[in-house]
Amino acid sequence: MSATDRDRYVLHLNHALAMESALLDRLEQRAAAVHQPELRQRLLTHRDETLQHRDAVRDILTALHAEPTPTSAKAQSPVTPSLMGKVLTALESETEDKLLDDSLTDYALESYEAAVYSALALIARNLGYAEHATRFEAMRQQERAAADFFAAHLPAIVREAFPPAARAA
Numbered sequence: 001m002s003a004t005d006r007d008r009y010v011l012h013l014n015h016a017l018a019m020e021s022a023l024l025d026r027l028e029q030r031a032a033a034v035h036q037p038e039l040r041q042r043l044l045t046h047r048d049e050t051l052q053h054r055d056a057v058r059d060i061l062t063a064l065h066a067e068p069t070p071t072s073a074k075a076q077s078p079v080t081p082s083l084m085g086k087v088l089t090a091l092e093s094e095t096e097d098k099l100l101d102d103s104l105t106d107y108a109l110e111s112y113e114a115a116v117y118s119a120l121a122l123i124a125r126n127l128g129y130a131e132h133a134t135r136f137e138a139m140r141q142q143e144r145a146a147a148d149f150f151a152a153h154l155p156a157i158v159r160e161a162f163p164p165a166a167r168a169a
């Protein structure tokens with residue numbers, strides 16, 4: 001493996017670490033803001049998973065003898081100069097349908113994370129880090145499950161944002 005491949009792998013890992021650190025704060029805020037108990041519980045469960053993901057990525061960086069980026073890093077990583085930044089900017093802007101928009105953002109972020117770990121698992125495998133790949137695959141599954149939950153919960157959010165009109169036949 002060339003030093004360059006390893007360095008680029010480390011760069012992607014540092015971006016994943018920044019992403020998890022930023023999402024940890026976001027999930028806390030989301031859990032505090034929502035009022036459906038089932039959704040709040042799922043957000044808190046995923047907050048715990050996110051904490052584990054952050055630590056796992058940090059462990060892998062340490063094992064590679066790479067320096068983890070300070071954890072206050074924002075999620076605007078060069079891996080996706082725009083996507084995470086745009087999503088979070090959109091999130092921070094006040095909109096008419098904040099409840100609905102935040103739920104769509106929950107789904108987008110988790111789907112994005114699932115894709116990041118899918119890519120990291122493939123990179124790790126190609127570079128000969130089979131054990132890392134196994135851990136990334138497990139993390140991918142947790143991100144996917146979170147995204148699937150948020151998608152399944154969307155009808156309840158929409159019902160609240162746009163209650164069905166009682167129409168006369």
Ligand SMILES: [Fe+2]
Nearest residue numbers: 050110113143
């Ligand atoms: Fe996640």
